[in-house]
Amino acid sequence: MSRRQFRKLNGILLLDKALGVSSNKALQDARFLFQAEKAGHTGSLDPLASGMLPVCFGEATKVSAFLLDSGKRYVTTASLGYTSTTGDAEGEKVNPRPVPELADAAIEAVLARFRGDIMQIPPMYSALKKDGQPLYKLARQGVEVEREARAVSIHSLRLLERTATTLTLDVACSKGTYIRTLVEDIGEALGCGAYVSMLRRESVEPFGGLPMHTLESLRALVGQGREALDAVLLPLDSAVPHLPALVLSKATILRLRQGQKVRMEPVPADAALMRFYSESGEFIGLGVCGNGVLAPKRLLAY
Incomplete structure (x- = not known):
């Protein structure tokens, strides 16, 4: 399919990434289905993990950083x-150790x-970089480097079920949390070691509880026409x-679109970041307000 056949499309897709597929492959498959010119995902899932992968089409990439920084929930x-x-x-x-x-x-x-x-000490098998080199590439070469511990927050941690040799956990956590490291640390605290044998991302804030869509379900919608497919996208x-x-x-x-700052009367409350809307209710992007002066930050180009 040539690039001329791709279209300008804006929206957020809550993709349910399947097991065994890289996040980039899932992204490209979704982009092809929607025939979107531009797409990006918000936080990779390993091929051995499944679950919510928000995909941002078009101008939605301008708000993707907020999803990268948001909390996540895993099983x-x-x-x-x-x-x-x-x-x-x-x-x-x-x-090996006895359980x-x-x-x-x-x-x-x-x-x-x-x-x-x-x-948490980040794992060697991660995308973090040391002197410009991803740690996972060093790990594959048998090289291990010292990593600094990082602060993360575990908002909730619940035992869902257990067997003699497994624990299934529900974890809600901050950005930057490595579930593999959490499981390894829990295993050490139990005295028997542990590794992740299953991982599913149930939600990414603020999309908890919203339906996800598999590539298979999206392919089924293609036959119903473009409107049916686009209807699954979030604003x-x-x-x-x-x-x-x-x-x-x-x-x-x-004036904001021209890059100018604008003084407002009456003076709105100061905010590091705000959502800007037109009088007709159209979302036009993000800006900041300080001392009654508005400034553009990330305005959308529809």
Whole structure:
């Protein structure tokens, strides 16, 4: 398909990424289905993970940073008795240890230690860079480098079910949290080691509870026409409902689009970042307000 056949499309797709598919492959497949000129995703999922992958089409890429920085919720299965060279089922299982008979109270006591603000050492198999080189590339060469611990927040951590050798956990966490590291640390605290054998991202804030769409379900909609397919897309401002909103006149919008700052009367409340709307209710982008002066930040080009 030539580039001329792709279209300018703006919206957010909550893609349910399948197992065994890279985030980039899922993104490109979705872009092809929608015939969108421009697309980007907001936070990779490993091929061995499934679940919510927000895909931003067109001007939605201008609000994608907020989704990268938002909280996430996962369901993961920790397999006990081994660690893994990659922290998940993709790696070689190493360091076998017996799994003790764990009482519910003992498991809960360990989980309680990981709730709230904690420090994590990022795994070697990650996209973080050392001297410009991704850590996972160094890890594949057998090279391990020192990593600084980083502060993350575990908003909730619940045991959903268990077997003699597995724990299935529900985790709500801040950006930058590595579930593989969390599972490894829990395994060490239990004294038997652990690795991630299943990982699914259930939600990305602020989209908790909203339906996701698989590539298969989207392909089924293609036969119903473009309108049916586009109907699953969310509006761009759905990514930033937490920001205060301000309705602006046509003249003010025009000046902001020209890169000018605009003084407002009456003076709106100061905000580091705001949603700007036209009088007809159209979302026009993001800006800042300070001392009664508006300035453009990320305006949309529909």
